[in-house]
Amino acid sequence: MAEVWTVKRCMDWTRAYLEEKGAERGRHEAVWMLSAVTGLSRMELFLSLDRPLSKAELDRMHGYVVRRAKGEPLQYILGDTQFRTITVLCEPGVLIPRPETELLVEEVLNFLDKEVLLASDARRARVELPWNAEVAAARSAEEARAREAAAAGGGSGEASADAPAELLDVTEEGERAEIAPGDGTPEAEGVVQAPEGSTVPARTGRSARVLEIGSGTGCISLSIVSERPGLVTAVATDIDPHAVALSVKNREALGIEPARADFREGSLTAPISHEERGSFDVLVSNPPYIPESVMPILPREVTAYEPHRALASGADGLDLFRHIVKAAPHMLRPGGLLACELFEDALSTAADICTLAGFADVHVTEDLTGRPRFVLARWR
Template structure:
């Protein structure tokens, strides 16, 4: 970036937008705003009322590094280190899956399960329990706990890196008493005495079919996000089948299983549920783009 005149907020926003557009960024202005907001500590609105403010040398250096990382294809959330999700803001780091807006539909389903259990139980002294498998950043577990105070969430992840990041997000949000985070495969490390007491089992597991991940997923995802959190096996349902085995053990009578899955796998997943005894209902829900996104199944009560 040539230094012929002061690098004001407006000048660097304009320059960065053009540079990122030439590098193939689909939303160059938005990327420029988020990068500059992260570097300066200003909100995106505040950037526009401080157009004439020059950047400090340290800010300019940090912005230059951030621009080059974004231009190389690194996801914006990894570059800025954070991601807004529903009503909370989460730290995001390489090695842990970035939360997607469509996953908010999965949280909605989990909250329905929490509300239904609370209404059915009627005992306000007995907390509703939720089990999340594959917590990643903690976006689902922490959203449920923050939006439904009094709910107790147990969240698991196989990745030590994810567990460490989710724990930091939990501390930052003041939810240590509400959310227990366990490093384990599926629910193998969960207190056995809790099994059978969960009103909701929720998961956003690895669900992209291997061929799709190899041939169709954008490089920004495939090259930077962890394969462990993406690859769902040949049909995308490897982990789902294990969740389906876990659900009767983990859930209380009438409990809900809510799982986000690949759009082309959801009908097959629903068929797997219908082929097993003990389920009162199963449905497929669409996301905001009208694509099949979430399977919701309820145990017989």
């Protein structure tokens, strides 16, 4: 008789194996791989713990586990990741989106709403991110199962070890900072600020134009235009043709018109025409920013798999940023915003660079972990 591998058995084995290989979140990774293999959502997976896996599913799962055990990032294995409210495709050779960058998008949206779009209703309602609904539903379902088991004399009524507490960790690998529950802040509740309902309130301002340098997967520009439909257009550049092609692929998958998110191959602002210069309300970038001295101590799954030129930027991590600051005055309208994500130890120097270049209202903001992460500056 053939050996039967259920969802639960495969999940438990994968967790133990990956943790033995050094994974810090083996359970989390096992759940995401099984979800991809079976086509079940995370919620459905925990409601199907006794479901047998087919041979094809087991073979595919085996391939995933082997690749992950060697250190390959989960996003490359699964082929996509969640970024704010959209899903973006990920491919080897293009930098994987990070949770910090979601807050960079939020800074840009806050500026546009206040300074450009001039929304008549400034209230910003909290909107649950997609995976939170799955967590809540799975938790409710598991609690119901536990109550039924208790009523039938099968236990104490407490939730099983297989859920739902584990579900609190079922978020995209590397795509969400650890969240401490219960402090009442939007970050703690796993939410982002967004306009009330699904559209932006009525406005009296003009439409906005955003320039992104270093598009990568396109997650920044695509998030901005998708969260402000009809109100914002973006032009994004990247020197890597592979990154540009992936950005276009993500744009097509999201059904966004090319005119709303225009991805161009070229270095920095080289693809921007003379007529377009000075027309942008925001210049945003998540450039390479890791100091060369820090590169050797990064996790192997970063240095061995992600592109070096998308990570490192000179001795202090600011080589490319200096070029961006020089170009920004020629790209921005008066009062336009420069917004960049940078290495935590370089933000003070970055702020000084902006001030010396003639920017006003220069300030540094933190990421979800409280580390300095973004420099924001207004062109006079």
